[in-house]
Each structure stands twice: as structure tokens, then as C-alpha cells.
Amino acid sequence: MSQVHAMSDDQVAGELKKMTAFIRQEALEKADEIRVKADEEFAIEKSKLVLQETSSIDSSYEKKFKQASMSQQITRSTVANKTRLRVLSARQELLDRLFEDANKKLKDVSKDKGKYQGVLKNLILEGSYALNEDRLQVKARKADYDVVKKAIEEAQKEYGSKVDKEVTIKIDESNPLPEGSSGGVIVVATGGKIDINNTFEERLRLLETDALPSIRVTLFGDNINRRFHD
Known part of the structure; x- marks a missing residue:
């Protein structure tokens, strides 16, 4: 089953890899822009504080100096937090767009009938292994019925040879996919109470959930929390 799952994930992940290079570059440029803006804001805030404190220095200089230092720390922390939120927001927008683009590309997979039939066979096999029943039904798009029937034939043969048990698989034509x-x-499964959504x-939704941490590392590389608090 692991080989089947890998083939299915690779089919989707292939599209993600094509977009990684320019998405990563755009993310880095956006992060640099935000950090430059943050440095400018901090410099302005720091200048204001220095002018205010310098004009009011008197016999309590030591006390005011400590207050100024604390104010600068608060300002730095505030600016850093604002910057962090902006970068996080920008990154999330890029990730959302990445998966939206990947979702649009998914429809291209079914255009190559030969490859699509092989993918369908593996998806049907994966469901058959997981459910482990003698009779199963398959829900598919009406437009895919011909290629699905061929995939079912291949899946039934391979299932029988691998587990030494026959399985009868039919298309559920009363309830097609949109x-x-x-x-x-x-x-x-025959009773309709258990299904494997392939x-x-x-x-893609499962890939987005499971692979999101590694995708973030691939696109952005660093730890944003450490970066803005060091």
C-alpha cells in the first residue's frame, strides 16, 4: 500500500515542485521588504524617544535614562511583533495561492487517459486493501466511467494475485461524483457505511495537512519566531 500512496502523492506533489522556485523567491523578497519597513519604523520611534528624553534631562537623569531604555525595548518589541504578523500574513497568502494553483492543475491529470487509468487503478487498489471486503462499489465522474471500468479490471486482477482472494468491484452509477x-x-463497502475517499x-487536502511543515521549510527556510525575537 505504501507504494500506491507514494504514486498518488507524487502525482499531486509534482505540480507543487514546479511552483516552489518562484514562490520561494517572492516570499523572500516580501519578507525583506517588510523587515526594511520595520527598521525604518523603529528608527523613527527611537529618534522621537531620544529627542523627548534629551530635552527633559535634569537632576533625575539616571531615572529618566532607565525609563528611556525601557521605552525603547517596548518599542522594539511592538515593532517586531507587528512585523512578524505582517510576514506571517504574507506567507499564508502565498501558501493559500500555492494550493489554489495546485488544485487547478489537478484537472489536467485526467487528460492523459493512459496515465490517469494507472492512477485510478492504484487508488481503487488502495481502497480495496483498506476495506478488505468481497464486494465494493466505486463512485466516479460519469465522464470517467470508461477509464474507471478498465482500471477496475486491472485492480481486481492485481488484488487477487496479491492477497489470493477475489474482489468484485462495480461502479455506483446511481451516485456519481460531481x-x-x-x-x-x-x-x-457494500453497506455504504464505510468508504475510502480517494x-x-x-x-490534495491530506497533502496540504501532512506536508505543510516541510513545504514551509522549503519555501521560507527559517524559523520566523526565533528570527524576530533574537
Whole structure:
């Protein structure tokens, strides 16, 4: 099953890798712009504080100096927090756009019928192994029925040879996937109470959840919390 899962994830992850280079560069440029703006704001705030405190220095100089130092620390912390939030917001916008673009690209996978049939076979096999029942149904887009039928035939043969047990798989034509779906299948046990959602949209959602930490490292590299508090 791990080989099947890897093939499905690679199909989606391939599109993500194509966008990584320019998305990462854009993220770095945006972060640099925000940091420059933050330095300017801090310099202005610091100048104001120095002018205010210098004009009012008197016999209590030591006390006022400590107050000024504390004010600068507060100002630095405030500016750093504001900058951190701006960078986080910019990064999240880039990540959202990345997965939106990937979702649009998913529909292109079904255009190559030969490759698409192989992907469907593996998705059906994965569901069959997980459910481990003699009779299963597959939900798919009506437009995919022909290629799904061929994928089912291949999946049934491979399933029988691997587990030495036959499985009967049929298309649930009474409940097809929406035509607006990007593709893939849902494998359903006979009773209809248990299913394995192997649609492209669901696989991308799982990838977004599971791979998001490594994607952040790939795109942005550093630890933002440490960066703005050191």
C-alpha cells in the first residue's frame, strides 16, 4: 500500500515542485521588504524617544535614562511583533495561492487517459486493501466511467494475485461524483457505511495537512519566531 500512496502523492506533489522556485523567491523578497519597513519604523520611534528624553534631562537623569531604555525595548518589541504578523500574513497568502494553483492543475491529470487509468487503478487498489471486503462499489465522474471500468479490471486482477482472494468491484452509477470534481474515486463497502475517499481534492487536502511543515521549510527556510525575537 505504501507504494500506491507514494504514486498518488507524487502525482499531486509534482505540480507543487514546479511552483516552489518562484514562490520561494517572492516570499523572500516580501519578507525583506517588510523587515526594511520595520527598521525604518523603529528608527523613527527611537529618534522621537531620544529627542523627548534629551530635552527633559535634569537632576533625575539616571531615572529618566532607565525609563528611556525601557521605552525603547517596548518599542522594539511592538515593532517586531507587528512585523512578524505582517510576514506571517504574507506567507499564508502565498501558501493559500500555492494550493489554489495546485488544485487547478489537478484537472489536467485526467487528460492523459493512459496515465490517469494507472492512477485510478492504484487508488481503487488502495481502497480495496483498506476495506478488505468481497464486494465494493466505486463512485466516479460519469465522464470517467470508461477509464474507471478498465482500471477496475486491472485492480481486481492485481488484488487477487496479491492477497489470493477475489474482489468484485462495480461502479455506483446511481451516485456519481460531481462533474466539477478534479477526478479520482471513492471506494465504498457494500453497506455504504464505510468508504475510502480517494478523490484528487481529498488527496490534495491530506497533502496540504501532512506536508505543510516541510513545504514551509522549503519555501521560507527559517524559523520566523526565533528570527524576530533574537
